Amino acid sequence: MADVTTYRQAVAEGLAREMRRDPAVVCLGEDIGAAGGVFKTTAGLYEEFGPRRVWDTPISEQAIVGAAMGAAMTGMRPVAEIMFADFLACCWDYLANEIPKVRYMTGGQVTVPLVVRTANGGGLGFGAQHSQAAENWALTVPGLKIAAPATPADVTGMMAAAVRSDDPVVFFEHKALFAAKGPPAPPGHVVELGEAAVVREGDDVTLVALAATVPVALAAAERLAGEGIGCEVIDLRCLVPLDAMTVLGSLAKTSRLVTVEENPYQGGWGGTLVSIVADEGFGLLDAPVRRVAAACVPLPFADALEREVVPTADKVVTTVRDLSTY
Amino acid sequence: MADVTTYRQAVAEGLAREMRRDPAVVCLGEDIGAAGGVFKTTAGLYEEFGPRRVWDTPISEQAIVGAAMGAAMTGMRPVAEIMFADFLACCWDYLANEIPKVRYMTGGQVTVPLVVRTANGGGLGFGAQHSQAAENWALTVPGLKIAAPATPADVTGMMAAAVRSDDPVVFFEHKALFAAKGPPAPPGHVVELGEAAVVREGDDVTLVALAATVPVALAAAERLAGEGIGCEVIDLRCLVPLDAMTVLGSLAKTSRLVTVEENPYQGGWGGTLVSIVADEGFGLLDAPVRRVAAACVPLPFADALEREVVPTADKVVTTVRDLSTY
Amino acid sequence: MTGAREAVADPDATELLALYEQMAVVRHTEQAAHDLFLSGLVKGTTHLAAGQEAVAVGASAALREDDYVFATYRGHHHALARGATPEECLAELMSRASGLCGAKGGSMHLTKASAHMLGSYAIVGAHLPMAVGAAWSARLRGTGQIAVAFFGDGATNIGAFHEALNLAAVWTLPVLFVCENNLYMEYTPIADVTAVASPAADRAPAYGIPGEVVDGNDVVAVRGAVTRLAGRARAGDGPGLLEARTYRHFGHSRADPAAYRPAEEVERWLKHDPLDVARGRLTGLGVPAGEVDAADGRAADLVRAAVEAAKDAPAPDPGQALTDVWADGGARWRT
Amino acid sequence: MTGAREAVADPDATELLALYEQMAVVRHTEQAAHDLFLSGLVKGTTHLAAGQEAVAVGASAALREDDYVFATYRGHHHALARGATPEECLAELMSRASGLCGAKGGSMHLTKASAHMLGSYAIVGAHLPMAVGAAWSARLRGTGQIAVAFFGDGATNIGAFHEALNLAAVWTLPVLFVCENNLYMEYTPIADVTAVASPAADRAPAYGIPGEVVDGNDVVAVRGAVTRLAGRARAGDGPGLLEARTYRHFGHSRADPAAYRPAEEVERWLKHDPLDVARGRLTGLGVPAGEVDAADGRAADLVRAAVEAAKDAPAPDPGQALTDVWADGGARWRT
Numbered sequence A, B: 001m002a003d004v005t006t007y008r009q010a011v012a013e014g015l016a017r018e019m020r021r022d023p024a025v026v027c028l029g030e031d032i033g034a035a036g037g038v039f040k041t042t043a044g045l046y047e048e049f050g051p052r053r054v055w056d057t058p059i060s061e062q063a064i065v066g067a068a069m070g071a072a073m074t075g076m077r078p079v080a081e082i083m084f085a086d087f088l089a090c091c092w093d094y095l096a097n098e099i100p101k102v103r104y105m106t107g108g109q110v111t112v113p114l115v116v117r118t119a120n121g122g123g124l125g126f127g128a129q130h131s132q133a134a135e136n137w138a139l140t141v142p143g144l145k146i147a148a149p150a151t152p153a154d155v156t157g158m159m160a161a162a163v164r165s166d167d168p169v170v171f172f173e174h175k176a177l178f179a180a181k182g183p184p185a186p187p188g189h190v191v192e193l194g195e196a197a198v199v200r201e202g203d204d205v206t207l208v209a210l211a212a213t214v215p216v217a218l219a220a221a222e223r224l225a226g227e228g229i230g231c232e233v234i235d236l237r238c239l240v241p242l243d244a245m246t247v248l249g250s251l252a253k254t255s256r257l258v259t260v261e262e263n264p265y266q267g268g269w270g271g272t273l274v275s276i277v278a279d280e281g282f283g284l285l286d287a288p289v290r291r292v293a294a295a296c297v298p299l300p301f302a303d304a305l306e307r308e309v310v311p312t313a314d315k316v317v318t319t320v321r322d323l324s325t326y
Numbered sequence C, D: 001m002t003g004a005r006e007a008v009a010d011p012d013a014t015e016l017l018a019l020y021e022q023m024a025v026v027r028h029t030e031q032a033a034h035d036l037f038l039s040g041l042v043k044g045t046t047h048l049a050a051g052q053e054a055v056a057v058g059a060s061a062a063l064r065e066d067d068y069v070f071a072t073y074r075g076h077h078h079a080l081a082r083g084a085t086p087e088e089c090l091a092e093l094m095s096r097a098s099g100l101c102g103a104k105g106g107s108m109h110l111t112k113a114s115a116h117m118l119g120s121y122a123i124v125g126a127h128l129p130m131a132v133g134a135a136w137s138a139r140l141r142g143t144g145q146i147a148v149a150f151f152g153d154g155a156t157n158i159g160a161f162h163e164a165l166n167l168a169a170v171w172t173l174p175v176l177f178v179c180e181n182n183l184y185m186e187y188t189p190i191a192d193v194t195a196v197a198s199p200a201a202d203r204a205p206a207y208g209i210p211g212e213v214v215d216g217n218d219v220v221a222v223r224g225a226v227t228r229l230a231g232r233a234r235a236g237d238g239p240g241l242l243e244a245r246t247y248r249h250f251g252h253s254r255a256d257p258a259a260y261r262p263a264e265e266v267e268r269w270l271k272h273d274p275l276d277v278a279r280g281r282l283t284g285l286g287v288p289a290g291e292v293d294a295a296d297g298r299a300a301d302l303v304r305a306a307v308e309a310a311k312d313a314p315a316p317d318p319g320q321a322l323t324d325v326w327a328d329g330g331a332r333w334r335t
Ligand SMILES: Cc1ncc(C[n+]2csc(CCOP(=O)(O)OP(=O)(O)O)c2C)c(N)n1
Pocket: B030, B059, B061, B083, B087, B090, C074, C122, C123, C124, C125, C151, C152, C153, C154, C155, C156, C180, C182, C184, C185, C186, C252
């Protein structure tokens, strides 16, 4: 096994491992077959598993996710690709009303073990309709598990957990991380959903990040360390299950919290997390809680504009510096 | 003018006033014409304004909202009805990706003055797919104004502001309030979007509510007053623009905050509000912030189950009582 | 575009009498649901299928027990036709713990997964892609099962219809689309909001799918058509579409008096009641009126007993509100 | 289902030469966009329309100036055909303040609202209902305008297509649906994922809409067909659908080498280049080759100058990131 891989390859590897393990796993989506997906995240699957396991679809997001649901209810473990997270809006009924509710509203009669994978987030200059961080949409809906890995090894390990989960999982792969490199997942690697990772320890401020904001938070932490401010960086890895205890545990040490979110401030996941902290962790806090989130605007095209809008290491540094003098 | 009207009638009245005032206002939706809408919230419009102003549509939520958008971009002021808020999921692309982004991504070239009206929330026993409080979905999307009135006069007054707004407005009418009575809006009544109302004054705890949770909060406040706890109740009325200053102003007095939300705790609007308070109002807080929100489950059918899941006056009373001893 | 119409043998008297009795059970259940709603024992809403019994019962008679069925909020007849009892259906409507879905679903979501009746969905059109997926799954697993989606005329105008039919055709899946064209989407005539005369059958060619129109009030005709299309699908010849013309006896939902329907139209359709049509055929087969009446009486008794049993059943334990979100049975979403 | 095909006069030599030049401007602009992308001056992605020029230019020639146009992420040709300059298009692609959308939009969202070109949309199919709405608005305001939605073959399989066509037909709206069938949805042949041979035209009957297929690489043929359908629509006879068969010269987007396309197919289509087809027609009309070359030269010069001007233009002011969300010009969402 190579000692370094990319996030992009880790997606395909994660899928391949599960497809080898379990013949019930099948993939469907637009251009995922011979073409290997527009982001090459399904590269090699068609060659290894053939057209009975890897299905090209029409541009029919409702049919893709709806069919995945029907298949999941009847013995398969489908993995549906929605090419860009923005397009989840085209099949939102399935994510909001059908998949997460059918088990509950039938009194537990049916199980929907499926994964909806999608390329999330900005940073590549794709403009307003192809760059959103939409993980917060999914957070509004009880009944969906929400995975958003930040490293190649986590991609493969969380994919294993997602495919094996008997619950529906929305799996956000971050576009800006596809080229990122890291150690590959060891054989049989499974990262259970709902366990945050403390990716840097520190005593002064807790930074909570997700997916592409993890490297942003780490870069900021590194710079702040030079100023004598110790940041603990937590990679949430999942929004549901939400590992609030790891955050509260860190706050017991640092007493200061900053979230680093790519989704817009309004309705962003940090709001939910902060509200838990402001309740259960109120006594731990020594300073205001800050959220470094995207501005409440659509994503602009030009880099010079996008930088203004999304969280950057600069903004995190400024926020933390300001907070540490509170 | 009658001295009492219903919330349901106030919707139709609000629409009729604007249609009389401005010939560019047209309505479209399923069964809104001669039938007057499934909730009778468009009763009388077809009779008064005829088929050129009130259009029955097929069951095509995307076409309804997409056509409203095209009409709004070209000189009309359409008011589209999406029968139940749950069905917003069927046209979510328009709410999430098209309507709120087109002005921005064209550099301000186009204006989209439309209203999407919808019946929101639970309490009528319609089950998991017809009972959600979905206002938090809209909050995840920058570029939408979000109105959710609690009284008949506010319905009419906020409808005037929504229809006159050059920005797109999602107008959540609460199903459980349709039969609620109150004084009608005076002639020419306009309630600007983004102004919260302090509907009860009090010194001990601030309760922030929206739409159907306003009467819940008021009922709880009344009971708590009997125990000597003074609640200030704020009706947010809008989520965007969000009147955070009124909430912070109240906290300057009470130092204690409880939100009362019908949407689920995860991803609910209270998270955004609490995160603002935990930042800008941190110094004001004397106690943890609590959110009385819906449980993170789909809405169950049976009353006995639904009560467990949604905010009730009992739950608010318990929460406030508990908090006031902190 | 119609597939080869091989002759399908009509049911014999015994089988037809059984179908009649099934339809009568649906009819009595719907009448009971209506009465219970008006008396306040059923809350929320109901969408009754009285008048449309022949579609569910006729189609069901043409299916294997392990074929999958997906229905709509107007789905009591499909749940019953696939083996749910009147008692478990009515208990669900009456918010009892013994309801089909433990009172978590309600009238719009009757489901009997153990009988492969995989649910009733209340977002128009949403279940069509699900049925496509179930058919895809059946093909992948090589089980020979087919999937059937029942839906209304109004559902033919929603995007999910289009996407489902195209995907089913492209993948040559064993799925049947059965439209119950009862002439109305809620209070609006379907003709006012649809560009073609037969909203489902006239669209089938756009997907290269064979489409047929059938008298949806004739249980024998429905059974025959579904038998043919199911045979094709099971043989690997791909999806089929059936548009069954029928009529609902009650309003769209709850207490809707359906005043928007011309009296003449109502009268014409009431004269073409599926139970009467079946009774006529039974008479033709020489079955004495008394035997048919007896079947009807058994159905009435069954439903009467079901109403009583449901009334006596307990309400759900409130704690059930926080179960069944996740496959582990619970609702925990955070640490 | 085809509407009455009254004869439409072909363009004379002068007009055709002008159409040729417009197409050449598109061609040179697309080549420039391609080169600028490869040299790193255009970021994100581009979806080039080289090869499809005749659809935009031919259709535009058949429209009134105040007719509405809605396009896709592959929309440079439509913006140019409706009056955007190469400079403002390329400046947008190059993230300059002088870009059509102030560099907030990018390649996929070219818009020139002042010329009634109401945008390029990057969610497949989303703009079809918008065009229906614009046509509805035109009818309500009694302006005699029509609306045109251009879209790809792949877009015919998405739900919004179905809903838009049905509503347009039911309301008899003055809207044209023009499908640019370039045989591929991204890297997948459209034939592999669509149930009928002509993905748009074969579906038109499902909505009672007249559907035609035209050689999309013949600007005269496109102009003629759109003239006819626009005339019908403007006269109140309702929507029309045109499927223009064409081919893209570049890959789907960015640096896609389009290796999935058979060499023989590519070759065949390159021999049927819309510029060559027009040149052939000009020759037939007696226009000397030198005049055509001169038109081409003017187009090349225009685009060359546009590239330089765009390169020299300033980047947008970062503060612009927080404008244009709301009609008041700002982005304030809370007190
Ligand atoms: C997406 C969506 N839009 C609207 C509704 C509201 N609605 C419920 S039933 C109905 C009419 C459906 O008509 P049809 O498909 O003919 O079925 P029928 O009720 O006649 O059985 C409508 C509009 C819905 N449930 N889902």
